[in-house]
Amino acid sequence: MKKILAIVLALVLSLSLMAVAEKAGEGLTIGIVYKQSGNAYFQAGVDGFAKAAEELGFEFVHDGPEDSSNDGQERIIRNYIDMGVDVLCISANDAAGLVDVCNEARAQGIVVLSWDAKVDAEGRDLDVEPAGAKAIGVQQLESIAESIGYEGQLAIVSAGATAPNQNLWIGFIEEELKTNEKYSKIEYLGVVYGDDDYTKSYDVTKSLIDKYPDLKGLIVPTTNGGPAVAKCIMDEGKVGQIKMTGLTLAHDMAEYIKGGVADATFLWSPIDLGYVTAYVGVAMVNGEFKAEEGTTIDVPGFEGLEVIPSDDGGLILYLNKLFGFTAENVDDWIDIL
Amino acid sequence: MKAKKALSHLLRWETMLVVLLVALWLVFDAKDASLQAAKLAKGRKATDVFNFTKMLNGMGPYLLYSFMALGMALILGMGDIDISVGAIAALSASVMGTVYGPFKKVMAPGLALALAILCCVMTGAACGFLNGFLVTRFRELFPMIITLGTQLFYRGFCYLLLGGETLQYKDDTVWVGFKKLYNGSITLGDLSIPTMLIWFLLLAAVFFVFLHLTTGGRKLFAIGTNRVTSRYSGIRVDRFELSMFVICGVTSALSAMFYVGSVSATVRADAMVGYEMYAIAVAVLGGFSTGGGKGNIIGLILSVIIFGVMKKGLGTVFGLPDSTVNLAVGAVLIVFSLLPNLLEDLSNFRRLRRQHAQAQLK
Known part of the structure; x- marks a missing residue:
């Protein structure tokens, strides 16, 4: 037993x-x-x-x-x-x-x-x-390229001209644009600086839109610039014609994402x-x-x-x-x- | 007669603190044992979370405010209050860190550090002097309001010195070596007693002698009981009070010295926020009332230990979040501080009833 x-x-x-x-x-x-x-x-x-x-x-x-x-x-x-x-x-x-x-x-x-x-x-x-700097840059580029069908004019609205993180990411974006074949039909216009200020970001976006009537894509790799750029696209009546992406906070961008200004914006989770x-x-x-x-x-x-x-x-x-x-x-x- | 009564009161208070300490210890130990049993039953490894060795070894973070609590005891004993001690400590630490960098470039690092520590203590003394000067010169303002003002002033000064920067000397062998000398631990078998505890007990002994065995202490409690009578009895109240504020500033600087030594030799402008409240709480639970005129250093030592045990026990055995621990500590402080008043009320009530009954009998 x-x-x-x-x-x-x-x-x-x-x-x-x-x-x-x-x-x-x-x-x-x-x-x-x-x-x-x-x-x-x-x-x-x-x-x-x-x-x-x-x-x-x-x-x-x-x-x-x-x-x-x-x-x-x-x-x-x-x-x-x-x-x-x-x-x-x-x-x-x-x-x-x-x-x-x-x-x-x-x-x-x-x-x-x-x-x-x-x-x-x-x-x-x-x-x-x-994420490392390269992944942050490349993922934003890939997202906007997908939104605009891998062709057309693309510009970046950054923070300050000396912002170290942004410049690092932009460096990787530019390198990828030059070297990766699938982005060859994208015409890269360069970087403008909104200095992480709402009004300035809005103004530089507006002058970009005025200067390049065929502009199709914007990357905004700074959380402070995102909502201003989105608001400008909306105010100018360019929703659908111009797409944006970038690093943004969810609560800043919710109405614009749902309004079709951006297909996707990013941040780490x-x-x-x-x-x-x-x-x-x-x-x-x-x-x-x-x-x-x-x-x-x-x-x-x-x-x-x-x-x-x-x-x-x-x-x-x-x-x-x-x-x-x-x-x-x-x-x-x-x-x- | 009065002295005897006071003595019996003190004894009673310290006994109550010992009872509280033992009770807390038993509760934590029992809870720890039940946790271990539960883990073993589930086939897990069980860790003895709360015991004497761990408590003693981990006492460090709960001793940082003990030095300024000693200074606070003097201030409370006179019926004043100083809520700028946390800011004084932060400023002293900032000065110590700021001064050391340039000094060590022009002289031997050891000498530079000695000078930096001297500057730290002097800063504490100077801040205390300013507090004392304002309090004794402008009697129409409450010490609470004055030191609230100086608190903001000193804190602002820290930011002026450091900005948002963190000064760190973790790679500096002299700084780190000296830190180990005054703020390391002494190993005795399993125990590693924080040196800070020994410094605190030594300083507490000095304060005990001053407060309870010299005329200075008697003057202090006399001022706390009645400032006007003290003045008419020939005590130079203003001068005495001012010097106590200076001592309080110096003890804050000592806290700062240990703080700088405890957290990997870093100095930040937002260090030790809220430490003044810990210091006051420790002193009050130790028996120093804000009304002035009473208190005992033995009670304060017990109170420092009780705070450490309570925070550690609630944080580990009961797993309460750090912020919630303060809530529990606050509740114990209020209840326990009210206890003597409640007991007195009760005995008064009984006496009245007895007198009433006797009157009716007649």
């Missing part, structure tokens, strides 16, 4: 072990620390973690200081270390300020990832970020970012993935993500996929971005 009982018990135990082993993140806890509590952007990020948690079976805790302070984040991180989390995913208020506490965590075998806002290279295992970060963290704890230059990881919907060296001498992983706001989905994002 005892033997049978023992066998049954052993069977049950092994079955339950097998059931546990089904999901990669079972039994793991992820501690998510973001810049500030009550911030819709980071709540969306946590939604991404939650989505991954459903698929991988890990548990997570999340918190941010109410005052966006560095010491508040340090306090939370220390609590999470005490609670015995396996992974820390941190969006840092101060890249340098958290290095010490992060290294304490790593000394205890905790995987430390930064997401959205980095922790300095010496305090993290890997930084997970939305915090949901995707949280989702991928969670997958990376779990894979690193399980030893399936190491953060070394050149290693790759497959996340559902994001295949072949590669670890590359970052500017600060550490390692970084880009999702390289911006999220497109379209007439169908933009309303869901109004409260978030």
Whole structure:
């Protein structure tokens, strides 16, 4: 009798072990620390973690200081270390300020990832970020090219003439226009600058439209310029003839996207970012993935993500996929971005 | 007679704080044990989240405001209040960081750091002096209003010095080495006691001697009880009060020094926002009322520990978000501070009823 009982018990135990082993993140806890509590952007990020948690079976805790302070984040991180989390995913208020506490965590075998806002290279295992400069530029170009049928006049309405991010992206757009055959029928007119000012952006767009009656496409790689350009296209009665795209916030652009000024505008999605970060963290704890230059990881919907060296001498992983706001989905994002 | 009564009051208050501390500890420990049991039952690994070692090792972040709480005790003891201490600390830290950079180019880094720390303390003293000067010179204004003004002034000054920049010296071996010297930890087996705790206890001992064993302390409580009588009894109230404000400024600068040392050697203009409220809360729970004239440093030490334990426990064992922890701490502060008043009301009520009954018997 005892033997049978023992066998049954052993069977049950092994079955339950097998059931546990089904999901990669079972039994793991992820501690998510973001810049500030009550911030819709980071709540969306946590939604991404939650989505991954459903698929991988890990548990997570999340918190941010109410005052966006560095010491508040340090306090939370220390609590999470005490609670015995396996992974820390941190969006840092101060890249340098958290290095010490992060290294304490790593000394205890905790995987430390930064997401959205980095922790300095010496305090993290890997930084997970939305997109590299090239991907940001090329994805906007591809979207507008599709909207205008890969031919016609195209111009860019940028922020300031010296804005470093915008110039980097525009550099990649121009290179792609020159080198990629499929854009050969697009006539590139150049860049005008709206200085991230609503009125100025509106005015330079208006003079562009007046000067080039056949203008078909506009790229606006700055969130402050987008609504002004869209309003101008609408006021000039050019909806349908001129299309735009760019990096914009959803709530700024919702009415224009639905009004047909743009087929899609872009920004990174915090949901995707949280989702991928969670997958990376779990894979690193399980030893399936190491953060070394050149290693790759497959996340559902994001295949072949590669670890590359970052500017600060550490390692970084880009999702390289911006999220497109379209007439169908933009309303869901109004409260978030 | 009065002294005896005061003594018994103090003893009672400190005993209550000890009871509160033990109660909190037991609650957190029990909750921790049940969490572990639940995890083990599910076949998970269980971590001992709340214990003495972890509490002691992680006390650091909850000691940052303890120094300014000591200074605040002096101010509250006189019936004043100073809500600019957080801004004073931020400004002292900003000065320390700003001064160090240029200094170390022209002299030995060690000397530069010593000078920077001196500047930090001097800044705290100067800010305290300004507060004290304004409070004693313009009696028609409440200290609360004056220090509200100076708080905004000092904070603005931080931004003037630093802008939105973060000063960091994490690669500076002298800075980091010295930081470890005064703000590291002492390892005893499993325990790594934050050096900050030892500094705090030493300073608290000095404050204890001053407040409870010297004439200075008696003057202070006399001023807090009745400023006018104190003046007629020959205490130079204004001068004494001014010097207490200076000391409070210096303790804020000490907090700043430890703050700069604690967060990877970075200095920011928006550092230590809201720390004045922690300092006041700690002092009040420790037994220093805003009415002045009473308080005990032993209670303040207990109160610092209680705040640390409460925040840590609520944050880890109960998993409350950082912002919600403050809510719970605030609630405990109010209830616990009201307790003596409620008890007094109750005993008054009983006495009245007894007298009433006796009167009726006659």
